[in-house]
Amino acid sequence: MQVQKVENISYKDFMNEFYKPGIPVVFKDASKVWKARGLFTPKYFRDNFSERKTVVNEKEYTMGELLDLIENSSSERPAPYPCKFDIPSKLPELLPLITPLGMNYAVPNWFQSMMFPSVVIGSQTELFLGSPGGKFPVAHIDYFHTNAWVTQLYGDKNFIVYPRGQDEFMYPKANNKWESDVNIFNPDYEKHPKYKNATPITVTIKEGETIFVPWGIWHSAESLTPSISVIFDQINASNYDEYVKDVWKYKKDGNKAKALAVLAYCKMAKYFCKAGDLFARPQ
Numbered sequence: 001m002q003v004q005k006v007e008n009i010s011y012k013d014f015m016n017e018f019y020k021p022g023i024p025v026v027f028k029d030a031s032k033v034w035k036a037r038g039l040f041t042p043k044y045f046r047d048n049f050s051e052r053k054t055v056v057n058e059k060e061y062t063m064g065e066l067l068d069l070i071e072n073s074s075s076e077r078p079a080p081y082p083c084k085f086d087i088p089s090k091l092p093e094l095l096p097l098i099t100p101l102g103m104n105y106a107v108p109n110w111f112q113s114m115m116f117p118s119v120v121i122g123s124q125t126e127l128f129l130g131s132p133g134g135k136f137p138v139a140h141i142d143y144f145h146t147n148a149w150v151t152q153l154y155g156d157k158n159f160i161v162y163p164r165g166q167d168e169f170m171y172p173k174a175n176n177k178w179e180s181d182v183n184i185f186n187p188d189y190e191k192h193p194k195y196k197n198a199t200p201i202t203v204t205i206k207e208g209e210t211i212f213v214p215w216g217i218w219h220s221a222e223s224l225t226p227s228i229s230v231i232f233d234q235i236n237a238s239n240y241d242e243y244v245k246d247v248w249k250y251k252k253d254g255n256k257a258k259a260l261a262v263l264a265y266c267k268m269a270k271y272f273c274k275a276g277d278l279f280a281r282p283q
Contacts, residue, residue, distance in 0.1 A: 003161060003203035003211075014105055019238075022214040024161045026203060030103040030210045031151045037208055039097065040153040040228050042067050052090055056080040070131040070226050078133030081223075085127040087230070094127065098230055101125065103210065106149050108277045109234045115269040115276075121247050125232040130157060130223030139170060139180040139200075139218045144250075145242035146233040148213040152205045155227030159211055160184065160200045162218040169198040170218050184220055215239045237277070240270055 006014075007028040018025040031037045050064035057080055061069075069079035087094050102109050110116060111123040121144065128150075139162065142148050150159070162170065171181040171192050182192045189196055204224070205211050213219050235243050244266045251259035 001163065001199070001201055003159075003201055005203075005209070011105060011107075018212065019214070022164060022216065024159075024203075024214065024217060024219075025212050026205060027103070027105065027210040027212070029208070030105055031153070031208055033100060033103055034098050034151075036094070036097040036153055036230065040230075042071060042154070042226060042228070045228070048093075049091060052085065054083065054085045054090060056083050066129055070129060073131035073133065073226075075133035079131035081130065081134035082136070083129035085129075087125045087127055091127055098125075101232055102149075102234070103151075105212070106147070106232070106234050108236045108273070110236050110240065110269075110273040111233060113269075113273050113276055115272050121250065123233055126230070128227075128229040128231050130155070130221075130227040130229070132223060132225060135185065135222035136220045137183045137185055139182065139184050139220045141178050141216060141218055142213070142233065143178055144233075144235075144246040145215040145239045146235055147215050147239065148219075149210060149232050149234060150205070150213070150221075151210040151230045152207055153228050153230060154207060155223065155225040156207065157205050157227050157229065158202055158222045158224060159205055159213075160202050160220045160222070161213065162198060162200055164216060166198050166218065169194045169196075171195065180218065185222075215242070237270075237274060240273075244270075 003024050003026055005026040005028055009027070014025070017023070045063055046067050050062060052063045053060055056066070059080070061080070061083075063085070066079065066083050070083070073079040085091050101112065116123065139160065171194070173179050173181050182195050184200065187195050203211070244263065247266060248259065248263050251262055
C-alpha cells in the first residue's frame with residue numbers, strides 16, 4: 001500500500017475518495033494558492049524574522065540561532081527538534097501569505113469560525129523548522145481527534161503513516177494514549193512483539209506538497225534536508241463530537257465549573273458552525 005499523490009483533484013473527489021474514508025493523501029499542487037509558496041526559505045526568515053523567539057526542549061532560541069544550527073546539521077548531529085513557532089502569536093505577518101489557510105480543500109474548518117476564540121484548545125497553526133536527522137522517534141495520534149494538514153514549503157520530509165485498525169500493534173502509552181511506546185526507527189521487538197504486525201507506510205513530501213493526515217491515524221515524520229513547513233489542524237461535523245469529548249476529558253480534572261462552561265459552549269457552537277458550512281464548502 002502507498003500514500004497516493006494527487007494533482008488537480010476536485011474537492012468532491014477528495015471528500016469521497018480520501019476524507020470520508022479517512023485515508024491519508026498528498027496534494028502536489030494545493031499550496032499554489034499561497035503566496036508563501038516559493039517565498040519561505042531560510043534566507044527569507046533570516047532577513048525578516050531573525051530575532052523572533054521560541055522554546056525547543058525547554059531552551060529559548062531565536063529564529064536566527066535555529067537556522068544556523070539547522071543549516072549546519074547532519075543526520076549524525078541534528079539540530080534541536082522539533083522547532084515550532086506559533087504563527088498567530090509569534091509570526092502574524094505570515095498569515096496573509098498562507099491564505100486561504102485551507103487551500104480550498106481543508107474546508108469546512110470550524111477552528112476558522114468566528115464561534116471559536118483564537119486560543120481554542122486543539123487549534124494550532126505553526127511554522128515548523130526541521131533538519132537532517134530530525135525526527136519523532138515515536139508515532140503519535142494528534143490530540144483531540146483533529147485532522148492534520150502539513151505543507152512542505154522548503155526541503156523534503158518523510159512521513160510515516162499507519163492504516164486504521166493498528167492500535168494494538170502501536171502500544172499506546174499508559175499515561176498518554178496519543179503516543180506510541182515504540183521507537184519506530186529502532187523497535188525493540190522483545191518489548192513490543194506485536195509491532196511486527198504493524199504496516200508503516202513511508203511517503204516523501206517534496207517542496208510545495210501537502211499531506212492530509214486524518215484524525216485517528218498514527219504517524220510520525222523525519223526531515224531529510226533543512227526544511228520549512230506550515231502545519232494546521234481541522235475540525236468539523238465529522239470529528240467534532242470526538243473533539244468535544246476529548247476537551248471535556250482534558251478540562252474536567254481542573255476547574256469543574258469552567259470545564260462545564262466550555263462543554264456547554266462547545267455544544268452550542270456546533271449548531272452555528274453547521275449552519276456556516278453552507279457557505280464554506282467549495283462547489
